Amino acid sequence: MSMAENNSTLLEKLNALHDRFEEVSTLISDPSVISDQQRYVKLTREYKELERLMEERSEYSKLISGQAEAKQILLEESDPEMREMAKEQASECERKIPEIEERIKLLLVPKDPEDAKNAILEIRGGTGGDEAALFAGDLFRMYSKFCEQKGWTLTVSSASEGAAGGFKEIVCSVTGADVYGTLKYESGVHRVQRVPATETQGRIHTSAATVAVLPEADPFEVKINEGEIRWDTFRSSGAGGQNVNKVESGVRLRYNWKNPNTGEISEILIECTETRDQPKNKERALARLRTYIYDHEHQKYVDDIASRRKSLVSTGDRSAKIRTYNYPQGRVTDHRINYTMYNLQAFMDGDIQECIDRLTVAENANRLQQTEL
Secondary structure (H helix, E strand, C coil): CCHHHHHHHHHHHHHHHHHHHHHHHHHCCCHHHHHCHHHHHHHHHHHHHHHHHHHHHHHHHHHHHHHHHHHHHHHHCCCHHHHHHHHHHHHHHHHHHHHHHHHHHHHHCCCCCCCCCCEEEEEEECCCHHHHHHHHHHHHHHHHHHHHHHCCEEEEEEEEECCCCCEEEEEEEEECCCHHHHHHHHCEEEEEEECCCCCCCCCCEEEEEEEEEEECCCCCCCCCCHHHCEEEEECCCCCCCCHHHHCCCEEEEEEEEECCCCCCEEEEEEEECCCCCHHHHHHHHHHHHHHHHHHHHHHHHHHHHHHHHHHHHCCCCCCCEEEEEECCCCEEEECCCCEEECCHHHHHCCCCHHHHHHHHHHHHHHHHHHCCC
């Protein structure tokens, strides 16, 4: 694809998004949208993302026009001063255009909707007994300091202390802006190499702790399309006097529900004859349908979190590591991007943003490769 074609493709994408930006701008000032809190929050987030793209679009359009204008001057103008200015303008645009294109492409890569969520942070001592629990305590201190720097709130939900200090296991909730999108890179096995406080011979031991970062669940809502419920009524049977068999107060509902675990569609059948009042029976049947679906869909969420936790932390085995903290050398190595820092003390004091930034860049480059623009 030529540069001109690439420019026009990107501009087409941005122009199409401009229409959506205008639409969202109108929607977020609509009182009916503002009153629907969930929709309003979602649209406000979309507005912020599109606003960044529109700022880049404006800058990008100026550079494309500036480049075209400079080329035109060079074709038509003979005045040396004008030609010199046009050359400078063309060369500046040529330098800036690829940079802004990279930024725009990254912004166009679909974001993980979970990135903006709060997170659950779980740290467990793995291989290495007391020393692993002590290291889990050090990691907890590191994340506490990092959260403090970010202005996030960290709350301990549960903790089991190690015999010599630290934690066998500690679970916290972290709330703030873009918590999960930042902390998700910390999931995995963290390996430490150091001389434990209990070691009399001065030998270096290797132990490990596991970290799992999970997105906080949204308030769980059951969505039922009431228009798809098929109702019929029947006469109740049983005790209740003369009215029971004469009036069709019993209700039966049928609803085709798609099981999120299997994708299969099955018919739910619920009958209700609890009262002699048909509207009340309908209400109760609906409540039972809602409970049935909640139980089954919430179970999927519980199962998803369990399997995600399992895939994140492996087994706590020292070999399946994402990062090594080597105390004698004052070194931290992130094995996913093969990046080594010699600032162990500062790192353990919560100075981990640079490493997270590098992991983010690596992930974005990977996602960019997979997205055809």
